[in-house]
Amino acid sequence: MLYSEKVFDHFRFPRNMGEIADADAIGEVGNAKCGDIMRIYLKIDNEVITDIKFQTFGCGSAIAASSMATEMVKGKRLDEALQVTNKAVVEALDGLPKNKVHCSVLVEEAIKEAINNYRKSQENKAE
Amino acid sequence: MQSKGETMKIYADNAATTKPTKKVIETLMHYTEQVFGNPSSLYTTGQIAKDALEDARERIAKHIGCMPNELYFTSGGSESDNQAIMSAAQNGLKNGKNKIISSTFEHHAVLHVLENLGKQGFEIVLLPVYEDGIVRVEDLENAIDDKTALVTIMTANNEIGTIQPIKQLGEVCKRHNVVFHTDAVQAVGHLPINVKEQNIDMLSLSAHKFHGPKGIGALYVKKGISLQSLIGGGAQERRKRAGTENVPGIMAMAAALDEALENLDNKMAYVANLRDSLQKELSKIPYSKVNGNLDNRLPGILNICFEGVEGEAMLLYTDDAGISVSSGSACTSGDLDPSHVLLAIGLPHEIAHGSMRISLCDKNTMEEIEYIAQNVPKVIERLRIMSPIWKDLQEGKKEHVI
Ligand SMILES: Cc1ncc(COP(=O)(O)O)c(C=O)c1O
Numbered sequence: 001m002l003y004s005e006k007v008f009d010h011f012r013f014p015r016n017m018g019e020i021a022d023a024d025a026i027g028e029v030g031n032a033k034c035g036d037i038m039r040i041y042l043k044i045d046n047e048v049i050t051d052i053k054f055q056t057f058g059c060g061s062a063i064a065a066s067s068m069a070t071e072m073v074k075g076k077r078l079d080e081a082l083q084v085t086n087k088a089v090v091e092a093l094d095g096l097p098k099n100k101v102h103c104s105v106l107v108e109e110a111i112k113e114a115i116n117n118y119r120k121s122q123e124n125k126a127e
Numbered sequence: 128m129q130s131k132g133e134t135m136k137i138y139a140d141n142a143a144t145t146k147p148t149k150k151v152i153e154t155l156m157h158y159t160e161q162v163f164g165n166p167s168s169l170y171t172t173g174q175i176a177k178d179a180l181e182d183a184r185e186r187i188a189k190h191i192g193c194m195p196n197e198l199y200f201t202s203g204g205s206e207s208d209n210q211a212i213m214s215a216a217q218n219g220l221k222n223g224k225n226k227i228i229s230s231t232f233e234h235h236a237v238l239h240v241l242e243n244l245g246k247q248g249f250e251i252v253l254l255p256v257y258e259d260g261i262v263r264v265e266d267l268e269n270a271i272d273d274k275t276a277l278v279t280i281m282t283a284n285n286e287i288g289t290i291q292p293i294k295q296l297g298e299v300c301k302r303h304n305v306v307f308h309t310d311a312v313q314a315v316g317h318l319p320i321n322v323k324e325q326n327i328d329m330l331s332l333s334a335h336k337f338h339g340p341k342g343i344g345a346l347y348v349k350k351g352i353s354l355q356s357l358i359g360g361g362a363q364e365r366r367k368r369a370g371t372e373n374v375p376g377i378m379a380m381a382a383a384l385d386e387a388l389e390n391l392d393n394k395m396a397y398v399a400n401l402r403d404s405l406q407k408e409l410s411k412i413p414y415s416k417v418n419g420n421l422d423n424r425l426p427g428i429l430n431i432c433f434e435g436v437e438g439e440a441m442l443l444y445t446d447d448a449g450i451s452v453s454s455g456s457a458c459t460s461g462d463l464d465p466s467h468v469l470l471a472i473g474l475p476h477e478i479a480h481g482s483m484r485i486s487l488c489d490k491n492t493m494e495e496i497e498y499i500a501q502n503v504p505k506v507i508e509r510l511r512i513m514s515p516i517w518k519d520l521q522e523g524k525k526e527h528v529i
């Protein structure tokens with residue numbers, strides 16, 4: 001079989017899929033040309049991710065990785081969330097086929113991007 | 128993705144491979160169990176196998192309009208393509224010809240061989256296939272010259288199903304005295320083929336695309352064209368293809384082709400009607416686009432793109448609904464680029480990623496078509512809800528390509 005049961009579970013029943021209308025930060029990476037785009041919406045309270053949603057244009061492993069990663073960082077402090085690596089996401093999914101790992105990398109980047117955007121907006125507010 | 132009713136199991140990927148018929152399986156069994164002799168052996172057990180083999184060769188030759196001694200059994204389409212192209216290239220070199228003309232959307236069994244020949248110094252010219260997926264005879268006329276060793280153009284494309292003007296292309300080759308090969312792997316058993324009438328000098332076919340077994344095929348080579356063997360060894364296939372013959376496979380291939388060509392006109396009309404009904408239904412999905420020339424297409428193939436969704440995810444959800452189809456997205460090929468065929472007909476990357484190929488055969492039913500027509504729109508809707516691109520398209524932040 002191409003994917004593990006875990007991957008199929010997250011692909012069939014994606015967690016935290018959707019958008020947050022009043023998000024505190026949004027991060028988006030990828031482009032349609034290479035075949036994957038991920039967008040992460042964050043609600044942040046006192047440095048803690050209180051809510052997270054994703055939207056993904058991509059293959060089965062891209063969607064499953066988005067779902068898994070959002071579960072892993074939800075409720076975490078931002079500095080903790082930044083420590084969640086793509087490797088950890090892949091492990092939590094019981095692995096991905098070698099040529100599919102690249103499809104999951106974007107999630108880590110999208111979360112980082114969202115957190116960076118949040119930091120920037122906080123700095124702007126402080127000024 | 129379960130439908131409310133019962134989940135059906137539908138195989139709609141007949142361009143990838145087909146289900147062997149009962150007759151084919153019985154033939155395989157019979158020639159495995161009862162006629163197991165080596166055709167090269169002189170005693171009766173061997174000679175019975177030899178006679179069977181020659182009977183199969185005659186029947187297949189008749190179906191494509193050649194002589195039995197112009198037909199060589201191989202392991203399938205890929206081997207036939209390789210042998211045809213490499214032989215013609217070698218023959219060309221002997222006469223100081225080093226140019227090969229093909230098209231941009233050939234199967235990899237052709238393109239990879241050409242790539243290698245290119246590295247060895249051959250000039251490889253790939254004709255465009257335009258938006259409709261059809262090679263233009265004038266383009267061949269302009270490209271062909273006295274340096275040309277070979278022209279190889281597929282009879283019908285495996286992803287979008289478009290049928291090439293083989294007879295006319297062959298006519299140009301004939302006039303210029305250039306060998307003309309066609310990869311007819313998707314066409315044999317699905318369209319009437321006659322190598323003499325269509326001016327074909329070499330033709331590749333593969334049994335598993337017409338309900339025969341996998342790993343068996345044939346190469347037609349017109350008398351007088353010298354063939355180079357890729358596999359050295361015994362003297363089988365008039366010294367052109369060593370290895371004890373796959374008698375069960377060959378017999379089953381002949382049986383499959385006999386069956387496929389029985390009432391071919393009726394089957395073509397039946398399958399085209401299924402395909403057209405499905406096309407009509409799926410075209411109702413907003414921002415969808417059917418690929419390839421609609422009039423010159425294999426009866427069973429429908430290739431359609433849906434904006435804002437990715438092909439592999441689409442394929443996995445349709446699989447959950449019990450439907451087997453394929454996609455040209457990058458992620459189904461393990462490559463970063465989507466299908467070279469869809470790029471060759473000028474589709475932008477983002478649309479090519481969202482393609483679905485449905486390929487039907489005469490075993491499919493209208494009930495199955497209705498089921499597919501009910502379920503595919505649900506899959507597309509589900510993925511579009513998930514897609515950031517679709518959201519941007521909806522909100523006008525991004526322009527529709529379709
Ligand atoms: C057009 C075309 N050529 C060649 C092949 C290769 O045939 P085979 O699988 O028998 O090697 C295929 C099938 O995949 C095909 O569709």
Ligand SMILES: [Zn+2]
Nearest residue numbers: 059062103458
């Ligand atoms: Zn992918």
